[in-house]
Amino acid sequence: SFELTQPLSVSVSLGQVARITCSGEALPKRFAYWYQQKPGRFPVLVIYKDSERPSGIPERFSGSSSGTKATLTISGVQAEDEADYYCQSADSSGAHAIFGGGTKLTVL
Amino acid sequence: EVQLLESGGGLIQPGVSLRLSCAASGFTFSNHAMSWVRQPPGKGLEWVSVINNSGHRTYYADSVKGRFTISRDDATSTLYLQMNSLRAEDTGFYYCATVPFGVFTNYYFDHWGPGTLVTVSS
Numbered sequence: 001s002f003e004l005t006q007p008l009s010v011s012v013s014l015g016q017v018a019r020i021t022c023s024g025e026a027l028p029k030r031f032a033y034w035y036q037q038k039p040g041r042f043p044v045l046v047i048y049k050d051s052e053r054p055s056g057i058p059e060r061f062s063g064s065s066s067g068t069k070a071t072l073t074i075s076g077v078q079a080e081d082e083a084d085y086y087c088q089s090a091d092s093s094g095a096h097a098i099f100g101g102g103t104k105l106t107v108l
Numbered sequence: 109e110v111q112l113l114e115s116g117g118g119l120i121q122p123g124v125s126l127r128l129s130c131a132a133s134g135f136t137f138s139n140h141a142m143s144w145v146r147q148p149p150g151k152g153l154e155w156v157s158v159i160n161n162s163g164h165r166t167y168y169a170d171s172v173k174g175r176f177t178i179s180r181d182d183a184t185s186t187l188y189l190q191m192n193s194l195r196a197e198d199t200g201f202y203y204c205a206t207v208p209f210g211v212f213t214n215y216y217f218d219h220w221g222p223g224t225l226v227t228v229s230s
Binding site for chain 1: 110143145152153154155158167180203212213214216217218220221222223
């Protein structure tokens with residue numbers, strides 16, 4: 001079965017660069033998507049198709065993908081970026097969505 | 109502005125059935141595939157099901173296949189999730205989400221509702 005693996009937690013100092021990784025065998029053939037979820041809130045799409053940013057998402061959010069690893073990068077991390085981040089892709093059929101386990105980003 | 113509002117959640121006993129609804133507005137509902145995603149309290153996201161824009165194609169996670177049925181009513185812009193034989197492990201927040209196109213292959217979710225909580229417990 002296809003799985004996506006994320007680190008449980010990432011810590012970064014205010015204003016520094018945060019990188020959250022997502023690993024999976026399906027990623028060379030599938031796009032990666034990233035969602036931000038703050039406590040008590042629904043998820044918000046922050047990156048689609050590996051590196052595209054939806055309107056309204058700050059430019060400090062960027063994405064990349066190479067081989068079996070996708071990366072969400074937050075440049076100049078702000079306190080408001082503290083949240084859980086989930087990567088998402090699809091299985092071999094493309095019809096079953098898959099989520100990573102989520103990464104808690106802590107801003108120091 | 110896209111708005112999604114789920115309803116129908118609550119506290120129910122194992123084995124019972126429940127139907128969730130998601131009222132959509134602010135976009136042309138019939139042009140979009142729609143999906144349900146759930147999240148046990150304090151845990152991660154789990155995709156549940158997806159339906160294409162015509163309603164003729166549906167897919168389910170293995171954990172709910174045969175027990176849950178997704179459907180849509182384009183006349184009222186409403187998405188449904190019929191959940192039968194509910195188990196304790198079905199407990200969680202259930203979110204409806206839009207897919208930015210009508211069909212799905214390697215799709216994603218560009219808008220989400222606030223969710224409705226389903227608690228399965230005796």
